[in-house]
Amino acid sequence: MRVDRRSFLARTMGTAATLALPAQARPAKARLVADKPMAAPPWATMQRQLIDANAAACEAFYAAYVDRRDHLKVFERWGANDGPDDAAEATNDWFLLHALGGSDRIRTLAGRFWEGHLRQFTAARTTHVPIARQGMYYREFPVQMDWQHNAEGLTSFNVMGLSTPRDARLLARTKRYADFYTGHDPQARNYDPRLRMMRSLLNGSRGPMLRQATPLDWAGDPFDPRPFHMEHGEQTYQQTLDHYAEYGDVIGDNPLNLQATTLGLNAYALGGGEAYRHWALDYLAAWAERAARNGGLLPSFVRPDGTVGEDWWKGVYGWGFSPVVPMTGMREDRNRVPRSITAFMGGVVMSGDLGFIDLWRRQTERINEAARLVDGVRSAPSMYGAQGWYGWKPGRYRTNGFEIWYMSQKAQDLELAGDDAWISFLQGRNADYPEQALAADLKRVADRVATREKDDTTPENRLADWPIDINPASVRSLVQLMTGGLHIARPPWSKSSPPQGGVPLHCRLRYFDPVARRAGIPPDVAALVHRLADSETEVTLVNLGPQARTLTVQGGAYAEHRIDAVTMNGQSMAIGRRDFTLRLEPGCGIRLVLAMTRFANRPALAFPWDR
DSSP states (O other), X not given: OOOOHHHHHGGGSXXXXXXXXXXXXXXXXXXXXXXXXXXXXXXXXXXXXXXXHHHHHHHHHHHHHXXXXXXXXXXXXXXXXXXXXXXXXXXXXXXXXXXXXXXXXXXXXXHHHHHHHHHHHHHOOOSSOGGXXXXXXXXXXXXXXXXXXXXXXXXXXXXXXXXXXXXXXXHHHHHHHHHHHHSOOTTOOOEETTTTEESBSSBSTTOOOOSOOOHHHXXXXXXXXXXXXXXXXXXXXXXXXXXXXXXXXXXXXXXXXXXXXXXXXXXXXXXXOHHHHHHHHHHXXXXXXXXXXXXXXXXXXXXXXXXXXXXTTOSTTSTTOOOBOTTTOOBOOXXXXXXXXXXXXXXXXXXXXXXXXXXXXHHHHHHHHTOEEETTEEEEOOEEETXXXXXXXXXXXXXXXXXXHHHHOOGGGXXXXXXXXXXXXXXXXXXXXXXXXXXXXXXXXXXXXXXXXXXXXXXXXXXXXXXXXXXXXXXXXXXXHHHSOBOOOSSOSSXXXXXXXXXXXXXXEEEEETTTTEESOOTTEEEEEEEEOSSEEEEEEEEOSSSOEEEEEEESTTSOSEEEXXXXXXXXXXXXXXXXXXXXXXXXXXXXXXXXXXTOSOOOOSOGGXX
């Protein structure tokens, strides 16, 4: 299939299909009132309990693992296993928790930690790894690492704008980070605008690595791993080096680099200007064109001259990347290409063009066409190398199937998404799912609190990745049930999804408190999205408290969805905007059906009253 670059960009240059209605054509702001009493649903009570439990547990976690300088109390190292990107993840989901309605204290602590960890790892230096001898961060960003790890380290940063869209420092920092990759920063020549490609898999604020990488570059300075918990089980420093023995092939572009486009999305949505959106979409379109010329498969290797050849499957974390595990001597498949779907999801938000997801559907079809019998079982491949397809697994290839269905909302993609309890609930089955999901997250918070209380590690024998699995913030059920959204994080949130990091929030609805002038659902209020369809959303909103509450309901995390009409109590009211306001009387609730046009608006992070 030949892809015309314009097919991905035509609707990004100002056509009516992707623009909000002009101001003079918009209907007046609608303010609705719910005044019918509703007995408190169990899910609503549990939702508020979970928000409160998260807040208390996170504050106790901060006291245990962060010092008075707001530094993480760990043994500081450079490296892909346990370096600065892992430190940055210690407060994952805290900003997201606040944006859902969590306490202002959580946002304050998360902000303090982000600033503290920037200072901490700007000061931290290597003695052996050349690139980080003057600091692991430079200009408040990793000096040089791959975008599996860069993205994970930006998990908190990339959702800060949900709560603080008017923060001038956040906008300046987001633009600076993005310009490391747009080609506009003279100190960081990571991107070649002429060839529309990144120059290396390893890149950052000090530019790209344009030589073969060594195991030292990846593993960090020599140390004795025995006192530490090692995620991959290494027992000697030599084993940490051997883990990266086959990680040298970094020159040229890799689809993991597409995660940098999230910085372009946020820079644009925060008000940084059209250039960031244009760059992100153009870079995504370049990769879409490469996939079309490669038989529908996204290549994992773009040569330094910008071409894709018969070695399209090569590269670190590519289709054919199966390095030896030093502790076992066996090869392990580490194809990370599927992670890059999240960049194309961001492309849909920026452009309104679902062609970015069609690419992934075609790729999945192509992989399943290669299925064959393995030991009598029909199996699909997950890898490709010099000898063709390999990495056979029973059944159909479903990786990314959930994301494809979520974005397309097409019935044909539902089977690809697999058997999922949340989907069953959205389709009118599995009525107990909300309580079950909330109970699971409440238990997760309690379990992580118990783990923290039993933790006998010290900063001297604790690596930066250790606190990640003790961080109690548990928001998966809140994102699903309140917003009809995806909590794309690590570990993977669905069986068909690869682990991710640094991904923007993709959701159907967001809430704001116009009285407190902040993001998130007001106190005492709970929300449950019952149904998702291409052009409709069904949600129940309930006020559990003794006083009236007012909330603003917005279409999408970035106000990218237009709410065309609201049906309540059997009557429909035209909206035609990004949002509407609802007053909930004490002890009252309402079930609403929202007619929506998805991806109708340019993404914006400004609060409703500031637009």
